[in-house]
Amino acid sequence: MEHNREVEIDGNSNPIQISRLALDIGGSLIKLVFFSRNSGDDEDPPKDLVGVSSGVNGRLHFAKFETAKINDCLQFISANKLLLGGGFQHQENCTNDRSFIKATGGGAYKFSELFKEKLGISLEKEDEMDCLVTGANFLLKAVNQEAFTYLNGSKEFVQIDHNDLYPYLLVNIGSGVSMIKVDGDGKFERVSGTSVGGGTFWGLGKLLTKSQSFDELLELSHRGDNRAIDTLVGDIYGGMDYLKIGLSSTTIASSFGKATSHNKQLEDYKPEDISRSLLRMISNNIGQISYLNALRFGLKRIIFGGFFIRSHSYTMDTIAVAVHFWSKGEAKAMFLRHEGFLGALGAFMSYETHSLDDLVVNQVMPLPVNASLGTDTNYDPLKGDLNGTESIQCSVYRA
Ligand SMILES: Nc1ncnc2c1ncn2[C@@H]1O[C@H](COP(=O)(O)OP(=O)(O)O)[C@@H](O)[C@H]1O
Ligand SMILES: CC(C)(COP(=O)(O)O)[C@@H](O)C(=O)NCCC(=O)O
Structure with a gap:
């Protein structure tokens, strides 16, 4: 099982101290975000950060499971003791169990009883659209080298000016597609959506090509030629x-x-040609509907998230070309490295509004990981497909 392994830290076998776990249980995939505190080192906050006293260094970890294999996810949470820890506490041996975890997505409702039964935990539900927007804003503002454009096979990271971020159109391509006009932190409106999304590609592709996994279907598309069909x-x-x-x-x-x-x-027809044609059709269609919605509200920036994209070059290229073509170069498509984790990050951030409002997440930097979740230490953000196996270094400050 791809992610069903125990979490290691920093290349040695000490158990990591987990604080905070949040989930996004979608129609296709379950996304997990959790924070592990680095052993022993509290730090002084940067001088320009007013109103905070001490900080905690750690890592944000990302993992995903197919929703259909939810028992693997429950087993992962249990095996890695992700329910231990009570927030960003300073005690060395923090072992108080949580009685709830933050969760978003339809599965937070659908599987509520299962979590209670199997893990004895309640899911505190957060609105999916709220979480997507919070997650996207957090990534755009706090994570260096997060957003990029993709044209003619080349990625270019976009330096985000915090004062010039809004408004933008957030297009989340999950099983279905939501289009959200974002005007600020917590200020947004879901302006459109389409049921022709990631689930459509995977569902139709599976029927037409007999692919056994999403990755196999995507791999087929690499070799296909859509002109045959x-x-x-x-x-x-x-x-x-x-x-x-x-x-x-x-x-x-x-x-x-x-x-x-x-x-x-x-x-x-060759399965690879069918896969290519399907991927192109769906990506093109989403790019076009996105552009039309950006046009409705005069938005120049369209930011795409959701696990359908999977940092796949042909998908991004098709979407970017569609936006460029229809807008005659006026609007720009942007993609996110943590594309699939917007909702989970939003749920993770939502702890603050309840029990942890004295904390500020700051100084988030993408770093190659040591051994967390078995990540590739040679991770290159320019090439990488963040597949739920990376973590990022961050500091959290206490007011
Ligand atoms: N390993 C995978 N298994 C299934 N679908 C995947 C996988 N990786 C990417 N996908 C694509 O991502 C989509 C789900 O994206 P996601 O953002 O997680 O949405 P949801 O919240 O609806 O699960 C799927 O419909 C499929 O197109
Ligand atoms: C219902 C959903 C918000 C659920 O989110 P998902 O699990 O697909 O990420 C999404 O599938 C969606 O926006 N569907 C499009 C529905 C429509 O506007 O026609």
Whole structure:
């Protein structure tokens, strides 16, 4: 099982001290975020941080499980004693069990009883849209090298000016898609959504290609050629462009259009071509709907999150090109390194408004990890697909 291993620390076998665990239980995946305190070292806060006294150094960890395999997730929480710890406390041996954990997503309702029964814990529910926005704002403001653009195969990190962050359109591509106009911290409106999202790609792709996993389906798309199954403008116009309305001969005129051919069956198409065509169709469609919503509200920045993206170059390229094409270069698509963890991070941050409001999360830096969750120490943020196996260094300050 991909993530079902015990948490190690800093390359040795001391158990880590976990404070705070939050969950986002979605239609497809369960996302976990938890904080582990570095052993022994409290620190003085930076001089420019007013109103705080001492700090705690630690790491934020990320993990994910398929929702259908929720028992693996329960086992992971239990095996790693993630329910121990009572917030960011300074005592060395903090062992008081929590009676609740913060959780968001539909599964926080659906699986509430299961958590109670198997782990003896209540799920304190946080609104999913609230959490997505809080998570996105947190990442954009606090994490260095978080947001990037993707065009023609190259990533470029965007330096976020905190005074010029809002408004933006947040598009979360999970099982379904939510589009949220964000105007500030806690100030947002869900302006649109579409049911044609990540679940559609995975569901249709599984039926059409017999892929056994999402990763296999994505891998197939790398090798595919969508022209075998999509009808291009050139197929209709005898190889010519239709420049009068701005369409080149290579533009897709009709996704899956060639599949209408009477003398071909599903078996006559290669799974990799089907996967590629499907990925392109769904990414393109989401890019276009996003642009139309950005246009409705005059938004220039569209920030995409959700695990559908999986830092996959072809997905990001298709979305970015769609936004660029439809907006004639006016709007910009941006992606996030922690794309899939917005909701879980938002739930994690929501502890503050209740029992931990004297704490400020600050100085978050992406760092290669030591041994936490078996992460690759050569992690390169420029190349990386953050797959729920990285952690980031952070400090938390106490007022
Ligand atoms: N390992 C995986 N298993 C299933 N789906 C995955 C996986 N990795 C990425 N995905 C994609 O991510 C989508 C779920 O994204 P996510 O943001 O976690 O949404 P949700 O909250 O609905 O679970 C899936 O519908 C699928 O397209
Ligand atoms: C219902 C949801 C918010 C659930 O979130 P998810 O688990 O898909 O991340 C999402 O699937 C969604 O916004 N669906 C689109 C529904 C619509 O606007 O048509």
